[in-house]
Amino acid sequence: MAGQRRSLVTTAGPHLPLRPLWLCRGCGAPWPCGPARLTLLREYAHDRIALLIHLGGLLHDAAGHLHTLNPHDGPDPIQLFDRFLGWALPSDRPTTRPGAPPRPATS
Numbered sequence: 001m002a003g004q005r006r007s008l009v010t011t012a013g014p015h016l017p018l019r020p021l022w023l024c025r026g027c028g029a030p031w032p033c034g035p036a037r038l039t040l041l042r043e044y045a046h047d048r049i050a051l052l053i054h055l056g057g058l059l060h061d062a063a064g065h066l067h068t069l070n071p072h073d074g075p076d077p078i079q080l081f082d083r084f085l086g087w088a089l090p091s092d093r094p095t096t097r098p099g100a101p102p103r104p105a106t107s
Contacts, residue, residue, distance in 0.1 A: 015039065017058070020065035030083060032058075037087060051088055059084035 013026035015036040024033040032040065032055075044051035059080060067074040 017062075019061070020069060022062045022066060032084065032087075041088070048088070048090060052085060055084050055088055 015024050015026040015031075015033055017023070017031040018025045022031050023029065024031045024036060026035070027033050040051060040055075044054070062084065063075060063077075063080055066080075
């Protein structure tokens with residue numbers, strides 16, 4: 001994990017999650033922000049399954065934290081899925097989320 005923390009640091013500051021808010025410490029955007037996503041893709045370039053498992057665990061943590069912070073109007077599960085996992089799914093695989101539009105094919 002320490003290796004991941006070092007590589008998520010850029011000139012703008014560390015792009016790590018500020019828990020329990022799940023905002024980026026470096027840029028204030030919802031985490032994972034763009035720079036964090038790019039770094040994660042680089043770090044897991046040869047093991048997409050490990051990336052998805054890692055992000056799934058973080059999604060679980062974030063859902064619990066965000067629900068605790070706002071139990072009456074908690075996080076939208078679809079938005080959380082897209083935020084933590086949807087962006088990391090290979091673009092050549094169809095999504096399994098019901099009602100989601102099909103992903104465009106890449107050539």
